[in-house]
Amino acid sequence: MSDYQHRARKRFGQNFLHDAGVIDRILRAIRAKEGERMLEIGPGQGALTEGLLGSGAQLDVIELDRDLIPILQGQFGDNPRFKLNQGDALKFDFSQLQAEPHSLRVVGNLPYNISTPLIFHLLDNAELIRDMHFMLQKEVVERLAATPGGGDWGRLSIMVQYHCRVEHLFNVGPGAFNPPPKVESAIVRLVPHEVLPHPAKDHRLLERVVREAFNQRRKTLRNTLKALLPASAIEAAEVDGSLRPEQLDLAAFVRLADQLAMQPGNAD
Incomplete structure (x- = not known):
């Protein structure tokens, strides 16, 4: 572990996960296995990265913050199953991972300001993805998992549920992060449908x-x-x-x- 302590940056919406119990619960929900193709978006200081690599999975990570690159390389760069991609996940070409159809397992503690556009960007590549596990603002997860008739049901619910089965797994309090965000968070699982239940003509x-x-x-x-x-x-x-x-x-x-x-x- 590097002695250098990276300070979370507001402009990247960074809140680093540090609660060991929450980290373990997320890893148990994901259940990564040896040989699987994993993609972690925004690994931060590597709170989940260590556990994902420990499963024996092949792990690509995408990190925007250049200051975190040497920290991540220092911790995990010697592992042949670890590949670091520096850049913006919103502009990332997921086809370059050369994953088999329905094989890529995506994980991320997503900054709140990019969560919705990033989910839509991933859904453009839904044929590559087996499942996605995200830490998001709790109210975003409630909108993703909403049912018709309530105030949470809207564009995000409909377009994500068109492509995916949505499961609101559990909530995470602000104290699990450093610095603590001003909002509650939640873990959601999105599983792209192999056959769309209601396919549209366009x-x-x-x-x-x-x-x-x-x-x-x-x-x-x-x-x-x-x-x-x-x-x-x-x-x-x-x-x-x-x-x-x-x-x-x-x-x-x-x-x-x-x-x-x-x-x-x-x-x-």
Whole structure:
């Protein structure tokens, strides 16, 4: 372990995990095994890295903060199963890992400011990924795992659940980190569906419908979607246009997107 103590940086949203009990609980939830392909995003000072390598897995890590590179290399660089990639995970090309389909296991204590765009970036590569375990702000995990009808149900819930099964595993208090964040955290498991339960004709149109619907979530679908879909198309999707968007499940949004795909200008 290096004598050099790295100070957490606000601009990278760094809060380093130090609670041994929480680290152990996360590692037990992941259950990494020998020979598996693991990717850790934002390893920080290596709190989880050590345990992941100890499993015998092949581990790539992506770290943005240049000051952490020598610390991580000093701790783990001698291990032939460890590979350090310095850079921004939001711009990382996951295909360069040359992982087999559905083999990559992704882990990360994600900075709150990049968690949502990073999850969407990973979902663009969902065919490579077996599962993902993330430490996130608790309210983000609640939105990921939400069900229709509540205030947490929205664009993030729908688009992530389109691609993945979501499990809110357990919560983590601020005291597990240094410095302690001002919010509660939680661990979530995302498992990409090998076969989508509700495949859309065009998932970009699904994103468009969901974004428009929740832009004004207090309005009815008839009002919020009127620029995209006439009332007759909403009816043809077997959706009640007088409902608000949070009252619809994923399957209903896919039916609306498929109606949009048949509108002039969108049809193939």
